[in-house]
Amino acid sequence: MKKILSGVFLLISFVCYSQQQDSAKSAKWKTIYRASATRINDLVNTKLNVSFDYSKSWMYGKAWITLHPHFYPTDSLRLDAKSMKINEVSVIKAGKNIPLKYTYDSLKLYITLDKSYRSGENYTVFIDYTAKPNDVKQKGSTAISGGKGLYFINPLGTDKKKPIQIWTQGETESNSGWFPTIDKPNQRQTDEITMTVPDKFQTLSNGILVSRRKNSNGTRSDTWKMSLPHAPYLMMMAVGEYSIIKDSYKGKEVSYYVEKEYAPVARKIFGLTPEMIKFYSRITGVEFPWPKYAQVVARDYVSGAMENTTATLHGESAQQDERQLIDENKWEDIIAHELFHMWFGDYVTCESWSNITENESFADFSEMLWEEYKHGKDAGDDHSFMAMQNYIRGGNEKKDLVRFYYRDREEVFDLVSYQKGGRILNMLRNFVGDSAFFKSLNLYLRTKKFSSAEAHDLRLAFEEVTGQDLNWFWNQWYFGAGHPKLYIDYDYSADGKTARVFIKQLQSGQIFKLPIAIDVYQGPEKKRYNVLAEHQADTFIFQTVSRPQLINVDGDKILLCEKTEHKNLDNYIFQYKNAGLYLDRREAIEFAARTQAEDHKAMDLMKTALKDRYYGLRIFTLQRLNLTIDSVKKAVEPILSEMAKNDPKSLVRAGAIEALGRLKKDEYRSLFLRAISDSSYSIAGSALRALAAIDTAAAFNQAKSLSEKHVKAELEDAITNILFTYSGENDYDSLAARFERMSNGYEKFMILQPFANYLKRIKNPVCFKKGIDLIVRFRDTIAEEDRQQIAAYFNFMILSGIASSKQSGGLTEQADYVKSKLPGNTKSPEVNAAKNK
Numbered sequence: 139m140k141k142i143l144s145g146v147f148l149l150i151s152f153v154c155y156s157q158q159q160d161s162a163k164s165a166k167w168k169t170i171y172r173a174s175a176t177r178i179n180d181l182v183n184t185k186l187n188v189s190f191d192y193s194k195s196w197m198y199g200k201a202w203i204t205l206h207p208h209f210y211p212t213d214s215l216r217l218d219a220k221s222m223k224i225n226e227v228s229v230i231k232a233g234k235n236i237p238l239k240y241t242y243d244s245l246k247l248y249i250t251l252d253k254s255y256r257s258g259e260n261y262t263v264f265i266d267y268t269a270k271p272n273d274v275k276q277k278g279s280t281a282i283s284g285g286k287g288l289y290f291i292n293p294l295g296t297d298k299k300k301p302i303q304i305w306t307q308g309e310t311e312s313n314s315g316w317f318p319t320i321d322k323p324n325q326r327q328t329d330e331i332t333m334t335v336p337d338k339f340q341t342l343s344n345g346i347l348v349s350r351r352k353n354s355n356g357t358r359s360d361t362w363k364m365s366l367p368h369a370p371y372l373m374m375m376a377v378g379e380y381s382i383i384k385d386s387y388k389g390k391e392v393s394y395y396v397e398k399e400y401a402p403v404a405r406k407i408f409g410l411t412p413e414m415i416k417f418y419s420r421i422t423g424v425e426f427p428w429p430k431y432a433q434v435v436a437r438d439y440v441s442g443a444m445e446n447t448t449a450t451l452h453g454e455s456a457q458q459d460e461r462q463l464i465d466e467n468k469w470e471d472i473i474a475h476e477l478f479h480m481w482f483g484d485y486v487t488c489e490s491w492s493n494i495t496e497n498e499s500f501a502d503f504s505e506m507l508w509e510e511y512k513h514g515k516d517a518g519d520d521h522s523f524m525a526m527q528n529y530i531r532g533g534n535e536k537k538d539l540v541r542f543y544y545r546d547r548e549e550v551f552d553l554v555s556y557q558k559g560g561r562i563l564n565m566l567r568n569f570v571g572d573s574a575f576f577k578s579l580n581l582y583l584r585t586k587k588f589s590s591a592e593a594h595d596l597r598l599a600f601e602e603v604t605g606q607d608l609n610w611f612w613n614q615w616y617f618g619a620g621h622p623k624l625y626i627d628y629d630y631s632a633d634g635k636t637a638r639v640f641i642k643q644l645q646s647g648q649i650f651k652l653p654i655a656i657d658v659y660q661g662p663e664k665k666r667y668n669v670l671a672e673h674q675a676d677t678f679i680f681q682t683v684s685r686p687q688l689i690n691v692d693g694d695k696i697l698l699c700e701k702t703e704h705k706n707l708d709n710y711i712f713q714y715k716n717a718g719l720y721l722d723r724r725e726a727i728e729f730a731a732r733t734q735a736e737d738h739k740a741m742d743l744m745k746t747a748l749k750d751r752y753y754g755l756r757i758f759t760l761q762r763l764n765l766t767i768d769s770v771k772k773a774v775e776p777i778l779s780e781m782a783k784n785d786p787k788s789l790v791r792a793g794a795i796e797a798l799g800r801l802k803k804d805e806y807r808s809l810f811l812r813a814i815s816d817s818s819y820s821i822a823g824s825a826l827r828a829l830a831a832i833d834t835a836a837a838f839n840q841a842k843s844l845s846e847k848h849v850k851a852e853l854e855d856a857i858t859n860i861l862f863t864y865s866g867e868n869d870y871d872s873l874a875a876r877f878e879r880m881s882n883g884y885e886k887f888m889i890l891q892p893f894a895n896y897l898k899r900i901k902n903p904v905c906f907k908k909g910i911d912l913i914v915r916f917r918d919t920i921a922e923e924d925r926q927q928i929a930a931y932f933n934f935m936i937l938s939g940i941a942s943s944k945q946s947g948g949l950t951e952q953a954d955y956v957k958s959k960l961p962g963n964t965k966s967p968e969v970n971a972a973k974n975k
């Protein structure tokens with residue numbers, strides 16, 4: 139699974155950091171060990187026959203579930219089945235249904251079998267039921283909002299702008315909202331689903347479409363058969379009016395289900411899939427194990443994307459138009475991530491949610507692997523570094539990667555399981571070497587295929603291949619928390635011709651054992667020393683002929699750490715040119731930026747970096763320019779205007795325009811005006827913002843006229859921002875309509891502050907109240923999805939701000955109106971946080 143809202147949640151977790159303390163009462167989860175589910179009965183096969191009642195959002199189902207006792211004989215069966223109406227439960231004997239006794243409590247179905255069955259003795263129960271997903275009361279989380287399992291989108295067709303769709307989301311244990319099963323990741327089964335739908339709709343499920351039968355009443359029954367075993371949470375269905383674009387990989391169908399409008403660009407979005415399958419098959423040494431690979435896009439999806447076996451489901455942001463794709467395919471990494479799950483997650487599955495690292499750390503890591511392979515080492519390193527920064531900023535230092543204690547199973551889908559886990563794998567790859575690393579993955583996949591695994595299974599595979607005891611690595615990284623915070627210093631003694639490197643570990647908690655590569659440069663020649671830092675403080679001494687130009691600790695730049703280093707500008711300039719990895723260069727740029735105003739050598743490095751071979755570092759350098767300083771402006775202005783016109787990457791041209799905008803010079807007006815109609819949204823958006831910096835009225839007019847056209851992405855963001863920032867009293871209706879059109883997540887969230895500022899400015903009490911109501915409604919939707927911390931943010935940062943602004947402006951009635959929307963006493967965030975729990 140892939141979340142996409144992490145940016146917002148990072149922001150919020152930072153804002154609300156002080157509210158995360160557990161009260162003693164709610165900390166009971168810390169004592170509950172989350173073991174793998176005990177296997178009494180094993181699923182063998184699930185056969186479903188389903189049809190849908192669009193008017194009630196119900197599903198009528200018949201299930202034939204074949205099982206056998208795992209080891210010990212048993213005469214009972216417990217199935218997960220959420221909010222269903224159970225019509226019949228029987229066992230199939232010689233083709234006949236023999237009714238069974240059962241009790242049902244709306245979550246679990248307790249069945250008494252007709253006799254005691256022995257290990258390996260198959261039996262099939264039949265259940266006739268109605269699934270009522272809207273009655274499922276299961277908490278969602280920041281990873282997945284909602285837990286209904288089955289979703290009807292616009293089922294009555296009342297929203298003319300939205301297609302009618304049905305789709306499912308199983309992870310973690312939500313598929314039991316649409317079929318009775320043992321909803322645990324350590325179960326496996328083959329399956330067969332027959333869906334009866336109106337003939338105009340396409341269907342998708344796991345495995346192969348084995349039959350399509352038209353019925354006399356205008357419906358059609360499609361049967362999908364999955365003949366390889368997989369976990370119940372990976373079963374899926376999707377129904378809707380889709381265009382299906384087909385590619386292939388070694389004779390297997392690779393298909394993309396998109397809304398008709400996106401059929402012409404479907405290959406631009408998903409078309410790299412066959413190449414990805416080939417790449418991942420090659421590096422794992424395990425040929426793509428499944429019979430087909432389909433990807434479908436769903437409206438109002440509750441997460442980013444989900445790796446249902448052979449049928450990945452993507453959120454609607456995957457559907458980008460032609461202009462968006464000029465800048466980049468923002469979904470490429472997610473496509474890679476979900477695909478890699480076909481090996482890590484679907485072929486071998488985590489045995490419990492505590493071991494989710496066996497799925498998600500690999501999928502996260504696969505994004506970097508793909509970037510590296512397809513777009514070069516700099517792109518891979520960039521991706522990896524950003525992921526590490528996200529983890530570090532997230533403040534998750536107390537969480538183990540393999541987590542046996544958690545409040546809610548949805549919580550394990552976090553920056554530790556994904557981003558930190560991905561970086562751990564990258565370190566492991568570096569420590570054991572590429573060849574041993576991929577051989578170990580291959581052994582793990584072959585040993586554990588079509589079954590479930592825990593973190594130790596991975597360790598055993600690595601130990602078998604490398605011949606080393608790797609408990610130390612697993613203990614500190616998989617079963618321990620935090621990361622090293624390194625203080626690194628150097629000195630050189632001319633007498634003894636020795637260089638010394640001091641490494642101190644400043645983190646609280648465990649001291650890490652760290653294999654570190656130290657590169658000592660004398661001239662462009664480098665000598666590598668492989669050392670082991672394993673104490674709170676370590677000193678390493680190297681013989682040299684003269685003072686080294688650079689001592690580069692962590693020469694491959696793979697350590698998962700925070701660090702403080704003591705290098706000077708000359709060291710960094712040398713590092714940029716000679717060490718040369720993405721992070722070597724990035725660190726040098728970052729350091730030079732600090733003295734760009736007063737040190738011409740630093741400025742020279744910045745100028746060099748504006749022409750860096752990797753576009754991401756050109757953008758990074760643009761962002762680091764301090765354009766309030768005259769000397770900096772003078773040094774780079776000609777380069778910026780050249781970059782704005784001629785850089786080969788549209789994102790860099792957009793960055794250069796943004797930088798030119800910071801100069802606030804009217805002479806660039808015509809450049810900005812031209813760029814507003816550029817086909818790249820990022821360029822057009824930057825140009826509109828840049829124009830606003832020199833002429834707000836002109837930018838406002840441009841934004842108004844553009845807002846009538848169909849635009850997306852950065853240009854849409856810029857338009858929205860300018861409209862909310864500069865609109866007057868009379869524009870309320872169009873602004874409100876715009877706000878309502880935005881999605882109930884990231885989009886609305888990003889415009890909250892400008893919207894709040896607008897409401898602070900306007901006087902009209904009717905419009906004001908309507909505006910407050912819109913924000914409150916958005917807050918309450920968020921709160922309903924159990925994102926209490928974000929809802930609290932609305933109260934403290936947004937609504938309270940508006941209230942106090944109105945209060946000080948003498949508009950007491952408006953201030954009181956806002957206060958009436960706040961829960962209780964709003965003086966102290968802590969008080970409210972406690973209330974919201």
Ligand SMILES: [Zn+2]
Binds near residue numbers: 497502
């Ligand atoms: Zn994932």
